[in-house]
Amino acid sequence: MTASDGTRRVRIVEVGLRDGLQIEPRTVATADKARLARALVAAGIRDFEIASFVSPRAVPQMADAEDLLAALRDLGPEVELTALVPNRRGAERAVAAGVGGMVVFASASESHNAKNLNRSIDGSLAAFAEVAALGRQAGVPVHGAIATAFGCPFEGEVPVAGVVRVARAYADLGIRRIALGDTTGMATPPLVRQRVEALRSALPDVEIALHFHNTRGIGLANVMEGLALGVDRYESSIGGLGGCPFVPAATGNIATEDLAYLLAECGCDTGVDLDRLIEAERLAESIVGRTLPGQVSKAGPRLRRYALDDARTAAG
Amino acid sequence: MTASDGTRRVRIVEVGLRDGLQIEPRTVATADKARLARALVAAGIRDFEIASFVSPRAVPQMADAEDLLAALRDLGPEVELTALVPNRRGAERAVAAGVGGMVVFASASESHNAKNLNRSIDGSLAAFAEVAALGRQAGVPVHGAIATAFGCPFEGEVPVAGVVRVARAYADLGIRRIALGDTTGMATPPLVRQRVEALRSALPDVEIALHFHNTRGIGLANVMEGLALGVDRYESSIGGLGGCPFVPAATGNIATEDLAYLLAECGCDTGVDLDRLIEAERLAESIVGRTLPGQVSKAGPRLRRYALDDARTAAG
Numbered sequence: 001m002t003a004s005d006g007t008r009r010v011r012i013v014e015v016g017l018r019d020g021l022q023i024e025p026r027t028v029a030t031a032d033k034a035r036l037a038r039a040l041v042a043a044g045i046r047d048f049e050i051a052s053f054v055s056p057r058a059v060p061q062m063a064d065a066e067d068l069l070a071a072l073r074d075l076g077p078e079v080e081l082t083a084l085v086p087n088r089r090g091a092e093r094a095v096a097a098g099v100g101g102m103v104v105f106a107s108a109s110e111s112h113n114a115k116n117l118n119r120s121i122d123g124s125l126a127a128f129a130e131v132a133a134l135g136r137q138a139g140v141p142v143h144g145a146i147a148t149a150f151g152c153p154f155e156g157e158v159p160v161a162g163v164v165r166v167a168r169a170y171a172d173l174g175i176r177r178i179a180l181g182d183t184t185g186m187a188t189p190p191l192v193r194q195r196v197e198a199l200r201s202a203l204p205d206v207e208i209a210l211h212f213h214n215t216r217g218i219g220l221a222n223v224m225e226g227l228a229l230g231v232d233r234y235e236s237s238i239g240g241l242g243g244c245p246f247v248p249a250a251t252g253n254i255a256t257e258d259l260a261y262l263l264a265e266c267g268c269d270t271g272v273d274l275d276r277l278i279e280a281e282r283l284a285e286s287i288v289g290r291t292l293p294g295q296v297s298k299a300g301p302r303l304r305r306y307a308l309d310d311a312r313t314a315a316g
Numbered sequence: 317m318t319a320s321d322g323t324r325r326v327r328i329v330e331v332g333l334r335d336g337l338q339i340e341p342r343t344v345a346t347a348d349k350a351r352l353a354r355a356l357v358a359a360g361i362r363d364f365e366i367a368s369f370v371s372p373r374a375v376p377q378m379a380d381a382e383d384l385l386a387a388l389r390d391l392g393p394e395v396e397l398t399a400l401v402p403n404r405r406g407a408e409r410a411v412a413a414g415v416g417g418m419v420v421f422a423s424a425s426e427s428h429n430a431k432n433l434n435r436s437i438d439g440s441l442a443a444f445a446e447v448a449a450l451g452r453q454a455g456v457p458v459h460g461a462i463a464t465a466f467g468c469p470f471e472g473e474v475p476v477a478g479v480v481r482v483a484r485a486y487a488d489l490g491i492r493r494i495a496l497g498d499t500t501g502m503a504t505p506p507l508v509r510q511r512v513e514a515l516r517s518a519l520p521d522v523e524i525a526l527h528f529h530n531t532r533g534i535g536l537a538n539v540m541e542g543l544a545l546g547v548d549r550y551e552s553s554i555g556g557l558g559g560c561p562f563v564p565a566a567t568g569n570i571a572t573e574d575l576a577y578l579l580a581e582c583g584c585d586t587g588v589d590l591d592r593l594i595e596a597e598r599l600a601e602s603i604v605g606r607t608l609p610g611q612v613s614k615a616g617p618r619l620r621r622y623a624l625d626d627a628r629t630a631a632g
Contacts, residue, residue: 115624153622185611186618188581189540216618217574217611218581220533224505224540246622249607249614258533265504265534291565295501295533298565302502302532306469306562308431 001232003269010227010268012260013047013179013209013235014040016284017068018084019253020241021061022052024288030064032287034071039283040238041079043276045256049103049235051083053090069097082143086117088130095138102135103179104128104170105145108162109152112183116147125169132173143177144170145211149195151186153246160198167199167206177207179235182222184244185215189225196229211235212254214293215244219254220262227266234259239281239292255294257281265302274301317548319585326543326584328576329363329495329525329551330356332600333384334400335569336557337377338368340604346380348603350387355599356554357395359592361572365419365551367399369406385413398459402433404446411454418451419495420444420486421461424478425468428499432463441485448489459493460486461527465511467502469562476514483515483522493523495551498538500560501531505541512545525549528570530609531560535570536578543582550575555597555608571610573597581618590617 001009017033037048050072056063065083072081082101085091094102106124107113113121128144135142146166152158167178180195192210199208210226210233212219223234236259242252260272274296281297317325333349353364366388372379381399388397398417401407410418422440423429429437444460451458462482468474483494496511508526515524526542526549528535539550552575558568576588590612597613 111624151618153620154624156619156621185615188578188618190582215611215615216577217571218536218578221536221540221578224537228544244615247615251611255533261532262504262534262537266506295531295567299501299531299560299563302467302504303472304469305472308427308470 007269008267009232010263010270011047011233012045012256012263012270012272013049013233014045014238014256015049015211015235015253016237016239016241016256018049018052018062020237022059023243023245023252024061027061028287030067030071033064033068036238036280036283036287037072039280040277041075043280044270044272046078046271047080048082049084050081053083053085053093053097066093066097069099073098084145085131086124087127088134091131091134095134095140099140101141101143102131103143103145104131104175105147105181106166107147107152107183108158108166109148109155111154112148112152115154121166125166128170128173132175136174142173142175143179144175145179145181147181147183149180150182150188150191151184153184160195163195164198164202167203171203171206176205177209179209179211181211182213182219184246185213185219185250187212187222188218189222192222192225193229196226196231207233209233209235213242213244213252214240214254215247215250215252220258223254223259223262227268238277239284239294239297241284241288241292251293255292255296257294257296261296261302323585324583325548326579326586327363327549328361328572328579328586328588329365329549330361330554330572331365331527331551331569332553332555332557332572334365334368334378335551336553338375339559339561339568340377342604343377344603346383346387349380349384352554352596352599352603353388355596356572356593357391359596360586360588362394362587363396364398365400366397369399369401369409369413382409382413385415389414400461401447402440403443404450407447407450411450411456415456417457417459418447419459419461420447420491421463421497422482423463423468423499424474424482425464425471427470428464428468431470437482441482444486444489448491452490458489458491459495460491461495461497463497463499465496466498466504466507467500469500476511479511480514480518483519487519487522492521493525495525495527497527498529498535500562501529501535501566503528503538504534505538508538508541509545512542512547523549525551527551529558529560529568530556530570531563531566531568536574539570539575539578543584554593555600555610555613557600557604557608567609571608571612573610573612577612577618
């Protein structure tokens with residue numbers, strides 16, 4: 001979206017409290033999650049995937065979804081707090097908790113969907129019809145996410161038709177915003193182009209969001225391709241919180257502060273204050289108790305100046 | 317460059333043995349450097365910045381430049397082993413050691429040049445005239461590098477005119493290949509575009525190479541911009557060896573294996589075998605005794621498959 005002054009507006013959606021924390025072995029206290037969300041709001045973030053209304057037994061880290069939403073109720077409607085819902089039961093909980101939007105999620109590959117949701121893609125889509133109906137009834141917007149949209153860790157390549165198929169089913173339910181999820185870091189610039197173009201061609205009225213992981217180091221290169229394609233909505237996690245369920249040493253989502261830095265340097269208006277975002281990143285590190293992979297939080301803003309005697313000699 | 321079959325050829329220049337190791341506190345044995353170079357050659361790397369003929373007192377890690385070149389003499393002319401030379405004395409050593417190319421280097425900002433080379437930019441350029449003369453006489457090609465080409469840690473923004481000025485001086489010495497160095501990770505896609513376009517406009521016959529650091533996480537986003545501009549030569553270090561002289565926690569050069577992965581996925585032919593490059597990265601980690609920041613070496617190739625029971629559940 002381009003503002004009247006010609007500046008391109010790009011939305012950053014913070015998913016660290018959901019996708020990022022989900023893989024953390026230690027359960028994070030609701031109060032810490034709320035503090036982190038507030039620090040991110042103070043930095044200018046307005047869009048959050050904040051929780052997941054799945055079974056607390058399956059994902060203990062998300063068991064406090066209701067409490068977290070209650071703790072953030074005062075943030076008001078200009079902050080959109082969405083949550084993942086896998087089925088009618090989750091949607092009922094989410095609506096009762098006062099969620100700002102519900103995100104249904106299926107994979108573009110059967111084996112990942114089975115692993116993640118313990119049912120077929122069609123089974124998931126059938127359940128989402130109930131979620132969509134409940135959302136309409138309750139006046140809560142429903143959005144869609146497609147996991148393994150750029151490849152599947154079990155099946156390998158995922159045909160673009162599989163992605164379009166799920167997106168069409170979402171659109172048939174009235175969904176108008178769909179995030180393509182790079183679940184295990186298999187997205188590449190040509191795949192981003194192919195999938196975004198296919199989705200636009202099939203569903204011109206749907207807004208596309210891109211959700212990249214930095215598992216193979218090229219998450220922000222994929223953002224560059226998304227920007228070239230005119231995509232204006234990107235999901236990331238503060239500090240690069242999160243990981244890959246297969247590779248303990250691999251990083252997770254692209255880091256919000258690195259994304260915000262790149263977007264600002266490319267002339268986009270994200271509404272985010274980088275210094276405050278770096279403060280939020282420090283808070284995230286203190287909450288999870290370790291250094292996170294994001295880089296800008298370590299190096300600081302681009303024009304940070306050093307005194308001549310700060311540096312070790314570095315030819316070249 | 318595009319091959320007859322339409323494939324774009326892109327060169328990866330490995331600078332880990334010079335720019336990467338230079339910041340390592342512990343001196344790496346010549347035999348280990350040679351082993352790493354050979355592992356990289358086995359992976360298909362053909363272009364190296366292998367050493368620096370500077371004062372051994374100033375940069376002890378580079379004190380074995382002659383020995384390293386001697387240890388690699390059998391690699392033959394299809395492997396280009398270049399070295400940095402700051403002045404006539406360095407050039408004499410480099411030529412005597414049988415270097416495949418000499419790289420002169422000045423900064424685009426006075427204070428960085430003074431810090432790095434203990435003289436003014438003009439003073440450096442005067443010394444390079446002697447290097448160029450020696451190179452012509454000895455039949456050794458001379459290339460140019462421009463440090464702080466995208467910003468200076470002491471001065472902040474570096475005017476594009478400062479970069480063009482050094483490049484013109486290089487071209488006047490007969491230099492036909494110039495690398496723009498992002499010394500402390502201040503390059504951004506718009507600055508890449510601006511500087512590449514300015515250099516091409518001023519010096520259409522000069523080949524441009526791009527040397528990015530990943531200090532702020534956007535090194536490969538800058539490569540994407542370079543690719544869009546038609547630049548076909550990139551410098552990187554295996555594993556992302558190296559660092560920033562100011563920020564101990566910050567990463568150094570972009571990682572060769574992540575760059576090679578991105579280029580291959582974008583359809584470019586680099587001549588590099590990713591599996592063997594990952595083996596070379598493991599060797600680099602064992603030599604420096606720590607985990608390096610490159611990502612592909614941790615996550616593995618894109619189509620690596622997992623068994624269904626490998627994964628922890630990861631909704632979304």
